[in-house]
Amino acid sequence: xxxxxxxCPGSFDPITMGHLDIITRASAMxxxxxxxxxxxxxxxxTFSPAERKEMIEKCVKDLPNVQVDVYDGLLAEYAAQQNACxxxxxxxAMSDFEYEFQMALTNKKLNPNVETLFLTTSAENMYLSSSMxxxxxxMGGDVSDFLxxxxxxxxxxxxxxxx
Ligand code: PNS
Numbered sequence: 001x002x003x004x005x006x007x008c009p010g011s012f013d014p015i016t017m018g019h020l021d022i023i024t025r026a027s028a029m030x031x032x033x034x035x036x037x038x039x040x041x042x043x044x045x046t047f048s049p050a051e052r053k054e055m056i057e058k059c060v061k062d063l064p065n066v067q068v069d070v071y072d073g074l075l076a077e078y079a080a081q082q083n084a085c086x087x088x089x090x091x092x093a094m095s096d097f098e099y100e101f102q103m104a105l106t107n108k109k110l111n112p113n114v115e116t117l118f119l120t121t122s123a124e125n126m127y128l129s130s131s132m133x134x135x136x137x138x139m140g141g142d143v144s145d146f147l148x149x150x151x152x153x154x155x156x157x158x159x160x161x162x163x
Contacts, residue, residue: 006030006086006117009038009075012052013045014155016133018125020059020148022090025119027063034082035060037070046134047158055155059148075103076110087116092126134159 008023012035027033037052047055049070060066071078079087087107089100104116121128128146137143137159147155 003031003083004086005032005034005082005084006088007034007036007075007079007082007084008088009036009078011040011043011045011130012037012056013043013047013130014052014133014151015056015059015148016125016128016130016146017148018090018092018121018128018146021122021125022088022119023060023066024063026088027060027066030086031065033063033066033088034084035066035068036075036078037068038075038078039072055151058150074110076107076114079107079114080111084114087114089116089118090121091118092121092128 006026006029008026010019012019023033023035035056037049037056039049045052049072053068053070056068060068075087087104089104091097091100100116100118104118107114107116133143133146136146137156143156144152
């Protein structure tokens with residue numbers, strides 16, 4: 001049987017415990033999981049694509065079937081290039097749903113060979129988002145529960161140097 005490949009796309013600006021939870025769970029479901037740093041046209045980023053990739057790589061070093069990549073183009077095209085059968089997304093609350101549903105249908109139209117699968121977030125990460133973490137850290141709050149330990153110091157240094 002051919003290798004089952006999935007892609008897990010996102011901004012990851014920066015990767016949080018919520019993302020890492022979804023990546024870890026998805027990696028157990030596929031032969032290969034490609035975490036891909038992409039561009040969301042409605043966002044302004046704090047970290048460069050290369051920095052976001054490097055942070056993710058540090059966090060997934062113990063997950064042997066996970067690769068990390070950067071792609072500046074359409075997700076549906078990237079999934080086809082990689083021969084992926086699935087796009088993995090994490091769903092937090094109902095507020096995520098409408099937007100994610102629209103993207104899933106659009107991606108299906110652009111690439112009928114790929115299915116979007118939603119994993120429900122773990123309860124402790126329901127409220128977590130990269131922008132919230134940046135906001136709290138920028139105001140001196142404690143974000144140690146929200147960020148993977150291996151990248152915590154790097155992120156704090158970067159965010160405090162911007163303020
Ligand atoms: O972490 P985010 O910001 O919610 O991720 C959104 C992302 C980057 C996955 C989405 O904006 C995306 O797929 N961008 C790539 C460009 C694309 O394919 N756009 C059409 C999606 S329907």
